[in-house]
Amino acid sequence: MIDTDAAEVATAFRAEAAALSAAMRAVPSAGWDRPTCCPPWTVRDEFAHTAVAVSRTLEMLALPAPPGPPVTAAGYFVADRRFDQAVDAARVDSAQQFAAGQSNNELVDWFDRQWRAVVTAAGGVPGDRLVTTRHGDPMRLTDFQVTRVFELAVHGIDLADALGAPPWLTPEAADIVDGLLLGSRAPQARQVLGTDSAGLIRYATGRTPLTATDRDNLDQLGITWLTLSP
Numbered sequence: 001m002i003d004t005d006a007a008e009v010a011t012a013f014r015a016e017a018a019a020l021s022a023a024m025r026a027v028p029s030a031g032w033d034r035p036t037c038c039p040p041w042t043v044r045d046e047f048a049h050t051a052v053a054v055s056r057t058l059e060m061l062a063l064p065a066p067p068g069p070p071v072t073a074a075g076y077f078v079a080d081r082r083f084d085q086a087v088d089a090a091r092v093d094s095a096q097q098f099a100a101g102q103s104n105n106e107l108v109d110w111f112d113r114q115w116r117a118v119v120t121a122a123g124g125v126p127g128d129r130l131v132t133t134r135h136g137d138p139m140r141l142t143d144f145q146v147t148r149v150f151e152l153a154v155h156g157i158d159l160a161d162a163l164g165a166p167p168w169l170t171p172e173a174a175d176i177v178d179g180l181l182l183g184s185r186a187p188q189a190r191q192v193l194g195t196d197s198a199g200l201i202r203y204a205t206g207r208t209p210l211t212a213t214d215r216d217n218l219d220q221l222g223i224t225w226l227t228l229s230p
Contacts, residue, residue: 006127006142009176010119013145016152016173017054017115020047023160023168024108032104036162037207041095043162044104049095050155051111054148057118057141060131066138070130073146073180076137077226118148149176154205157198161207167198177201185223192217 024047032044041049099107127142153173160167174197178186181204190200193214202208204225210218218224 006122006145008172009127009142009145009149010123012149012170012172012176013115013122013152014119015170016149016156017111017119019168019170020050020152020156020159021108021112021115023156023165024104024111027104027163029104031163034162036158038158041092042099043159044099044107045092045095046155046158046162047111048099048102048107049091050151050159051107051114052095052098053151053155054111054118055114056134057131057144057148058114058121060133060144061121061125061129061141063132065130066132068130068138070138070140070143073139073143074226076133076135076139076143076147146176146180149173150180153177154201157201158207169198169201174198181226182223185221188221189218189223192221 027043032042032047034043035041036043036046038046102110122141122145125141127140129141130138131141131144133139133144153169154177157167157169178197178200181200182189186200189203190196193200193203195203199208203210203214
């Protein structure tokens with residue numbers, strides 16, 4: 001992963017959150033019940049999951065800073081208990097329960113309040129302030145916010161695909177996600193795969209399967225993927 005600073009991450013977070021909010025406000029009622037590529041989630045369920053994921057920064061900043069050493073943004077995505085069947089099932093269930101308790105407009109309104117509050121809260125403390133993730137990892141705030149930009153980007157692409165709409169992935173968020181996934185090799189990976197920034201995210205997260213030829217070509221460049229949950 002390439003280095004990112006707090007201002008770049010904050011700009012990407014604001015841009016991608018605002019784009020997601022605007023897109024969801026334009027979704028007709030029937031669109032909210034469409035299936036996504038993350039079954040059994042509907043559009044409503046996956047948006048609810050994304051909104052809650054964004055809000056976690058507020059919970060973390062409300063707690064004392066943990067001792068280090070911190071994990072990196074890439075180190076947040078490790079193949080341990082956070083990706084096991086029980087944790088995935090809880091993630092699915094909690095999103096569905098949260099979504100079921102609110103109307104579509106209420107969900108978007110709640111998301112708007114949360115992401116704007118995150119911008120304010122994160123902007124008021126240094127980027128190297130340590131926070132504790134829900135998995136128990138100590139992380140620099142800026143690094144954790146990189147993972148939130150990733151959440152906004154990848155789930156935004158899922159939602160756009162489910163709605164049959166072009167992805168609204170912002171250039172600011174694409175730059176941050178490129179850095180997280182592949183650093184300076186992201187342009188090479190896009191060229192090898194013949195895709196754009198949204199397509200690269202689909203490949204990196206398994207939304208679009210890699211062919212054997214794709215894998216061979218990426219291997220020749222020394223490119224490997226992070227361990228990512230759908």
